[in-house]
Amino acid sequence: MAVSTIAGVLRRRVCIDQGTFKWYPNFFIVLVGEPGIVKKGTAIKTGLRLLRDIPGVSIGSDVATWQGFLKQLEESTDSFAIGDGPLATRKHVTTNALTIPITEWGTFIDPNDPIMINMLTKLWDCEDGISLSKTTLTQGDITIINPFVNMLAATTPTWMRDNIRTQFGGWGLSSRIIFIFASRPARIVTYPDELQTARALNSRLEPLAADLLTISKLQGTYTITEAARAFTREWNLAHVDRQINLAAQPDHNPWLSYFLARKLDYSHKLAIVLAAARRSELVIDRAEITDAVARMDEVEGEMRNIFGERERLAPAAASAAARVNNASWGPLYLALQANPRLPASVVSGFLARYMDFRSANDFMAQLISMQYLTREQDADGLWCRLGPQAQP
Numbered sequence: 001m002a003v004s005t006i007a008g009v010l011r012r013r014v015c016i017d018q019g020t021f022k023w024y025p026n027f028f029i030v031l032v033g034e035p036g037i038v039k040k041g042t043a044i045k046t047g048l049r050l051l052r053d054i055p056g057v058s059i060g061s062d063v064a065t066w067q068g069f070l071k072q073l074e075e076s077t078d079s080f081a082i083g084d085g086p087l088a089t090r091k092h093v094t095t096n097a098l099t100i101p102i103t104e105w106g107t108f109i110d111p112n113d114p115i116m117i118n119m120l121t122k123l124w125d126c127e128d129g130i131s132l133s134k135t136t137l138t139q140g141d142i143t144i145i146n147p148f149v150n151m152l153a154a155t156t157p158t159w160m161r162d163n164i165r166t167q168f169g170g171w172g173l174s175s176r177i178i179f180i181f182a183s184r185p186a187r188i189v190t191y192p193d194e195l196q197t198a199r200a201l202n203s204r205l206e207p208l209a210a211d212l213l214t215i216s217k218l219q220g221t222y223t224i225t226e227a228a229r230a231f232t233r234e235w236n237l238a239h240v241d242r243q244i245n246l247a248a249q250p251d252h253n254p255w256l257s258y259f260l261a262r263k264l265d266y267s268h269k270l271a272i273v274l275a276a277a278r279r280s281e282l283v284i285d286r287a288e289i290t291d292a293v294a295r296m297d298e299v300e301g302e303m304r305n306i307f308g309e310r311e312r313l314a315p316a317a318a319s320a321a322a323r324v325n326n327a328s329w330g331p332l333y334l335a336l337q338a339n340p341r342l343p344a345s346v347v348s349g350f351l352a353r354y355m356d357f358r359s360a361n362d363f364m365a366q367l368i369s370m371q372y373l374t375r376e377q378d379a380d381g382l383w384c385r386l387g388p389q390a391q392p
Helices: 002-013 040-051 066-075 114-124 157-165 172-176 196-216 226-248 254-261 263-278 286-307 315-338 344-351 357-369
Strands: 014-017 028-033 077-082 091-102 130-136 140-145 147-155 178-182 373-378 381-386
Touching: 002 014, 002 040, 002 077, 002 091, 002 147, 002 196, 002 263, 014 263, 028 040, 028 157, 040 091, 040 147, 040 196, 066 091, 066 114, 066 130, 066 140, 091 140, 114 130, 114 147, 114 172, 172 254, 178 286, 196 263, 226 254, 226 263, 226 286, 254 263, 254 286, 263 286, 286 357, 315 344, 315 357, 315 381, 344 357, 344 381, 357 373
Parallel strands: 028 147, 028 178, 091 147
Antiparallel strands: 077 091, 130 140, 373 381
16 A cells, blocks of 8 residues: 555655666555455555545546546646756656556456456557557547556456456466465554553644655666666576576476566565655665565565465376475575575575466475475574485
8 A cells, every 4th residue: 555655645756767778666455355354445545545635646546437437537736847947948748647546447448358457468568658548439539748656456366366367367467466465463453542552643634644745755766786787687688597496396386476477566566555655765775676676575575375276286286286386495405405404595596497486485484394305494594404314
């Protein structure tokens, strides 16, 4: 909720310029949880409450045909001037920027409608210039200039199973949505007004709104420090190698591949949001990019709950998982023979070349329980060795 809210006030006024393209801080985030158990709509409405008080922020309807949605976007004009000096000498920019809070995602998107799917895919990229022109029977000609669409939606695991996993995979939009899963509330609250944290939140809404107002005035291009670039270069080398290795597995999870295809983009978009929340200077340092990557690792860990059939593995799925585990154990066995003691984080990262992070951690725990691995800790950290039952 916080990320989507800050993204909504930033709009298209800030970016990271990469020459051939730009990263803007827009997100398509979908909260997935059981109805009535996980308060998805409450979280969305809290952010919406803050957004409504920010001048210039346009909020869209959560029920729309693609024609109606485009009309809303066309009417959501945000104009501003870039640069310093007299207003007349600064560059004036016009954009169509819209944040859409959707408490029931199924009322907004139809997985069987290729026009809506293709439009959202194109709009996520925030292309410069006139990005989309459509002629409709009821609305006439619609032209979108410099689009910025930021979406926060909620749905249920059942709706996901019936409408997304069976029909949605393979579309370009698949890799542009961040799915967040929750199976239970963090705590059970009967009367929110009795909670000290709830009272504290209400008392903080006014200063939060003031902070968002300040953030909404940021505009320009973010600079990435050399420390941040050095970290990301090294991380991306391992990330690309992992993508290639996972794609080569015959039973890899395609939804994980969709997510990994955009993980670098997600991390930089999130780094913009984190930097904006921390300082007024348009600078992304190592702390922002490392924190962003860590949050994306957490999101990846949740994906198996949505797309991995974690609770009930059919025989074919169980066989596929066994093949992946076997494929990863062989190289790990050889690595530990060559290096008898490896950091546990290195072992976990090695296994993650073959599966998602959560599966890698689960598999490592299984190897330890079977005494294929042993784990020890000293002043230098946590380490793994081959166990007494280890075999090729």
